[in-house]
Amino acid sequence: MSVTIKDIAKLANVSHTTVSRALNDSPLINQETKERIQQLAANLNYTPNYSAKSLVLDRSYNLGLFFSTLHTGTSAGFLYEAVKGVNDVIQDQYNLIVRGIDDYKSFQKINRKSFDGIMVMSQSSSDQPFIEYVTERDIPLVVLNRQIDAIPVMNLIPDDLRGAFRVVEYLINQGHRDIAIIEGKENFKSTQARREGYMEAMNQYNVTVREEYKVQGNYDVESGYAAMARLLTLDLTPTAVFCCNDEMALGAIKAINEKQLSVPGDISVVGFDDQLFSAFVTPALTTVRRPIEEISREGAAKLLTFIENKQVDKETIFIRTELIIRDSVKTIAGGA
Amino acid sequence: MSVTIKDIAKLANVSHTTVSRALNDSPLINQETKERIQQLAANLNYTPNYSAKSLVLDRSYNLGLFFSTLHTGTSAGFLYEAVKGVNDVIQDQYNLIVRGIDDYKSFQKINRKSFDGIMVMSQSSSDQPFIEYVTERDIPLVVLNRQIDAIPVMNLIPDDLRGAFRVVEYLINQGHRDIAIIEGKENFKSTQARREGYMEAMNQYNVTVREEYKVQGNYDVESGYAAMARLLTLDLTPTAVFCCNDEMALGAIKAINEKQLSVPGDISVVGFDDQLFSAFVTPALTTVRRPIEEISREGAAKLLTFIENKQVDKETIFIRTELIIRDSVKTIAGGA
DNA sequence: ATGTTCGTTGTTAACGTGTGCAGCTGTATG
């Protein structure tokens, strides 16, 4: 079948231990025999059996990247950037296992022996049990994107609050006062942070917040469409709308257009996330870039050092968001 | 440390062999002791060591999902649908390892011992060496999305040609005759198939194909924008444009709008792929749905049966595409 | 000459699991 170190040992007239040492660059071996054996192994197309290695070294070479779910609420761009960010860091030293938490009926397969480390791209409190499960089993863990406060974990999250603040501040600076908000999915922490950013900006600039301008969405396009449709039935329609993500902004724009109104002519719209498509819709969307790729990259790097140092410091790191100004906001009377 | 079958054996006063049999539902064991041991194992929170299992059973429980690259040319929606489709099928029996082929400096880690099976989501002939490597090592393999003819493999691909044919046929039926094509990335097989579909439709309906109406793109938004800009400099501008994917269609629409022209008022635009956003841009995009999720699901299912039956039949299966009619095409004089 | 050390190699056990074979007990069969 496939060639093992014992096969090599026979051919080289040494013990399999010597072969092992040669292939692992051990200092406990003569330079010449080392090279001879390495050469031989290469000729034979030897590849180590990682199951055997794993068993004795107690390392699986597996890293897990878990999403709350892969079915709804996870946007394609989100998955993409996360996978990309992690991939860039881990080289070919590790296997990257990508799954939705809700794909597991039981967490039996999730244990120290099967995973050297785990990254949770968390999007809702529904994965709290999973996070606790992983913590209890002392598996090196990094939680990305969503803030965890119930238990101490290594936590990398976007600065949603400041991002929302800045984009609403921008609207105010452009002269807007009647500013609505289409909120994200309920009990997502990001929903709360972005709402707070909105509120803080409004308060800081002494702009009144009308209760009827705060409408619920759930982060998908249809919900943005529906929410905007509701806003358009109000007596006093807003001049600007802060949509808590870009997909809802798309839906909102569609609703506005269908009423024969234009963006930004009649109503200005801003989003959040800076999806791939956001630059190319008409009008190009002003939004906040959420640094998922950076977060993933940073998170993967942190995880690797944890694994190597066998020691985890548990802190919360905010990764800076960025205001992306495009064409979906109109400057009106009183604006800068 | 963690509990093993030997620990359980001691507590149950049996040999570890008996425990192994109990946990594997072997028929060679008394029903009562089996249940007693299973109960005990559950109480102790026993989880099997998969490295050890792998070693003796010669199965890694790993499935690979490989993309040509994760850096450019792979759209987010593509990754998303693929991962989703596969995930739905493999339950929690397997680990799903997602990587870009170009993440590997050497293929050393890719071998029978480390992967029970491999799916390649192929997008360019650049991954031909990888496919051959996997084939040579007798790893159960399924190639998705791109047609492979050099060597026999299990191959599931979208019927791009017929999809392109139908959308161009649709344009012709709406009265268009001056139909341009913005092509995809060079030497992608899909680029070629879609071009052929275009050509076949044009020929079948006796519509002349102007050479200057065939422009190169590379599947990203910017290239669609640039290509459309070029088309707009022609003396006789086309009345309709077939963009070989939706992202390029977005770019094209933007270019058209910037010339103060409207879609579909002045120029009709169709795409290919039916991305998530395509339904919500303005105007909603008429396009062809490429069934990536179905392909992935089917492919994963095929792969699993291969692994279980230890025998692979190598055929090419076309998965049907679907014409999605929305608002980006205008019916003009002579159209139905 | 004897002991010490160094460099290199081999012997052996270990990791946790599955399995061929032998052994044991009890029951059915002749």
Added chain:
DNA sequence: CATACAGCTGCACACGTTAACAACGAACAT
């Protein structure tokens, strides 16, 4: 009563690798 056989259990080994320890010769110091 002897034999066969079914049902269940355990012994011992295997999978491919690493590592603690022992062994050995050579070089070196005393």
